[in-house]
Amino acid sequence: MMRLLAALLLQLYPRPWRRRYGDEVADLIAARPVRARTLFDLAGGAADAWLHRRRIPGATPLRVPPALTLPFAAYTLILLWTPGVSHAPSLRGVSASAAGHGAIAQRLAETATSLFVVAGVLGLLSLAPLVTTALPALRGSGTVTRAAARRVLPAVLVATALVGVFHVVFHQLARSPAGPLGAAMAGGFLVPITLALVLLAPMVAARTPGFAPDVCACGTQLAIAAICTTLGWLAVGVLLALGLAEASQGFLTAVAAGAVISIGMVTLTARSVMRPSGKLADPAFVS
Amino acid sequence: MARRTPELGRFTDVALLVLISLAEGQKHGYRMISDIEQFSGTSLEPGTLYGALMRLEERGWIEPVETTERRKPYRITDAGRESLREQLATLRRVEQAGARRAGLAWGAA
Numbered sequence: 001m002m003r004l005l006a007a008l009l010l011q012l013y014p015r016p017w018r019r020r021y022g023d024e025v026a027d028l029i030a031a032r033p034v035r036a037r038t039l040f041d042l043a044g045g046a047a048d049a050w051l052h053r054r055r056i057p058g059a060t061p062l063r064v065p066p067a068l069t070l071p072f073a074a075y076t077l078i079l080l081w082t083p084g085v086s087h088a089p090s091l092r093g094v095s096a097s098a099a100g101h102g103a104i105a106q107r108l109a110e111t112a113t114s115l116f117v118v119a120g121v122l123g124l125l126s127l128a129p130l131v132t133t134a135l136p137a138l139r140g141s142g143t144v145t146r147a148a149a150r151r152v153l154p155a156v157l158v159a160t161a162l163v164g165v166f167h168v169v170f171h172q173l174a175r176s177p178a179g180p181l182g183a184a185m186a187g188g189f190l191v192p193i194t195l196a197l198v199l200l201a202p203m204v205a206a207r208t209p210g211f212a213p214d215v216c217a218c219g220t221q222l223a224i225a226a227i228c229t230t231l232g233w234l235a236v237g238v239l240l241a242l243g244l245a246e247a248s249q250g251f252l253t254a255v256a257a258g259a260v261i262s263i264g265m266v267t268l269t270a271r272s273v274m275r276p277s278g279k280l281a282d283p284a285f286v287s
Numbered sequence: 288m289a290r291r292t293p294e295l296g297r298f299t300d301v302a303l304l305v306l307i308s309l310a311e312g313q314k315h316g317y318r319m320i321s322d323i324e325q326f327s328g329t330s331l332e333p334g335t336l337y338g339a340l341m342r343l344e345e346r347g348w349i350e351p352v353e354t355t356e357r358r359k360p361y362r363i364t365d366a367g368r369e370s371l372r373e374q375l376a377t378l379r380r381v382e383q384a385g386a387r388r389a390g391l392a393w394g395a396a
Contacts, residue, residue, distance in 0.1 A: 028336075032320070
């Protein structure tokens with residue numbers, strides 16, 4: 001029984017650790033008495049191996065797939081909407097206080113709004129290269145096969161439809177942004193989710209032969225959108241700093257968390273398309 | 288015991304025991320546990336031993352010996368031997384300071 005438990009505990013170790021040391025430890029367990037302290041030691045060892053996974057010889061860095069990370073981050077961002085963008089007392093207070101510094105407050109709010117709008121539009125336009133390659137192929141001309149186009153075009157349509165449905169549903173259900181600062185920040189919450197939904201199309205295209213250049217173009221546009229989003233949050237940050245005294249602790253925490261998640265999401269989205277490690281733009285997958 | 292290094296953390300002491308064990312020749316896990324128990328009275332469990340082996344291997348202080356057998360032996364490297372020498376020197380200084388302060392004279396009847 002104790003040996004069986006020990007063997008089960010071995011399965012809790014990371015795969016690279018088991019590949020490297022699993023046989024040796026299994027051999028040790030078989031050759032030595034297994035006591036309660038052996039089981040505790042193995043359980044502690046498993047936790048240690050996970051915590052220090054990069055120390056395992058031959059271990060590659062652990063990568064959580066964007067398909068898991070992005071939905072979780074998007075959900076968190078939606079939860080932060082009300083305490084962030086709709087927190088009227090803090091938003092109005094900060095706006096009024098920032099307005100005391102002159103026209104700069106209004107310019108910052110406009111800059112943030114513009115940057116977020118540009119980021120969102122760029123995200124949607126990033127699908128254009130996929131469409132311009134796929135459409136001629138449907139008519140029998142172009143650089144990709146008809147079958148490839150039939151895979152990518154529906155993905156583009158689904159991604160676009162998801163973006164549309166998300167925005168319609170969200171605007172119906174969520175509370176409206178409060179004041180000019182809330183309106184300026186709203187894009188920072190919505191753009192990352194938009195880009196994450198758009199990601200569906202390049203993901204499919206990256207696995208379809210002939211779409212490699214279009215996926216690269218799409219990745220470039222998403223990267224520019226990510227930069228715009230980051231700059232938008234920078235403008236929001238300066239605006240907040242101008243009226244910091246009027247912001248509540250909870251509001252600041254929600255906005256800071258929202259900004260971090262937002263920038264993280266857009267970066268991850270762009271990186272997933274551009275970096276070979278994300279296996280999206282890997283030549284092995286695209287050609 | 289030995290001076291702690293951030294990379295080895297709580298495995299510093301176990302790592303020293305492993306290095307001492309391997310200093311006399313290559314051994315696999317089972318023999319290391321028996322040897323360490325014999326010369327230090329410390330009974331190591333597999334999780335702790337392999338936590339230390341992983342760190343020592345990562346630092347290049349020990350290396351596995353190629354073998355077709357299931358039990359893979361490890362040997363100490365030159366860097367590992369140098370580290371062991373430093374750690375033992377530290378221990379020696381600690382032992383001498385402790386003995387002097389406690390008024391102990393080893394070997395005196």
